[in-house]
Amino acid sequence: MGKRTVLYDTHVAMGAKMVDFAGFDMPLHYGSQIEEHHQVRRHAGIFDVSHMVVVDVLGAGARDYLRYILANDIDKMAHRGSALYSCMLNEQGTVIDDLIVYFIDSQHYRIVLNAGSAQKDLQWMEQHVKHYALGLHRRDDLSILAVQGPETIALLTALNDPFITDTIHTIARFQCADSDDLFIARTGYTGEDGFELIVPNKRVVALWEQLCAAGFKPCGLGARDTLRLEAGYNLYGQDMDESTSPLCSNLAWTIALQPAERLFIGKSALLAEKEHGVTQQLVGLVLADKGILRSHQRVLLADGLEGETTSGSFAPTLGQSIAFARIPKGDYKECEVIIRDKAHKAHIVKPPFVPFNSSKNP
């Protein structure tokens, strides 16, 4: 038996097919993964993502500490109530994990870690605390819900909760706000507008039921995976890990090399990599033929060089198969992917495959 989120019994009662994900029994879908995908693109869905780990970084040294252990620069967040995506790197400049950090106040930052890497992340983070005046507080008392899709604001407004209504109409993308027992961030992993809600465990079942009653349809991790792939978001452990640098993972935009005087773990390795020339890139593939792209398929290029898919699936919004692939640097437009010993033609594109908030920006 795997670990369970507080909502486990609720998912089972709602008919979820449960699967193991990072040691947790999590909902894969509640009937149809594809319908749940469309629900989020066209209307609004709700996900239980409480397997992810919330860590509060508290203390006067929090800012300096995070500027040292994160590759992105938290000083890009000019105001409290902001959020930033970052990689955490090792000395070799490869990726320990990717995360979101929230700036709550000058002595309080909140980090959300991937479930599968949280244990090693925390060990790594503890190792580097000693010179800084701060404490790391793992918040297993909190649950996380994601409400995503074009109807999210309308459905949340209809709840008639003054704090929720005020917050969702005030905060922009990558901003956050909190009250005593509800933290709201305008972030997500679907490519749609929406919010992530962090609440005490004791409140989460009631909130989930309230949100479902308001019209959010429960969606599983299956739809979450196809939504994030279409949106061009990497999945840690598949698209990048401790064997890959962010520079060959389509994540160079998250590496803050300026200001030059800021030192962070992995910086010297990344500078050396840039100086020698980055040799690989993570690109998007759209399969021209029929068939389904999956991870770890061979990618053949016209010049004889090769690469490999890292994530692949059927893309319900496009009705085609898409993938990420790590291939040599170069201006490639086409490739062939080997699916069950047969070569299939694919187009090379720059993700996202589906633009952000696509239904409102057709």
Add this chain to the structure above:
Amino acid sequence: MNTLPQELRYTTTHEWVRIENDTATIGITEHAQSLLGDLVFVDLPTLKKGLAVGDDAAVVESVKAAADVYSPVDGEVIAVNTDLNDKPELINQEPYGAGWLFKVKLVGELPLSLLSAADYEAMLDEE
């Protein structure tokens, strides 16, 4: 629990077979489609292909996984369900009907490995 069509034969790898004279129609079971989830692609055998019991005959792919379909019988492929090229979800909706995969003209005896509905059901209960 869904009751299995009693007139069909089954395999331990979750194919079903409908025998009519010297023709076998083959598909995947309700149990198999439910494990796979939403099907999005089907790779069917070519017509006239000769199949022996246990040969890779087709591939069905759901959003999350690809699964091989093995031939439950010996024979030659005489028809494939081309409706599945545009509507693989027929397998989810009607696994024993409109979601059939291919037909084989039988050669020789039926293999002893084919299960009755009762035996297949007993096998599922043990899983």
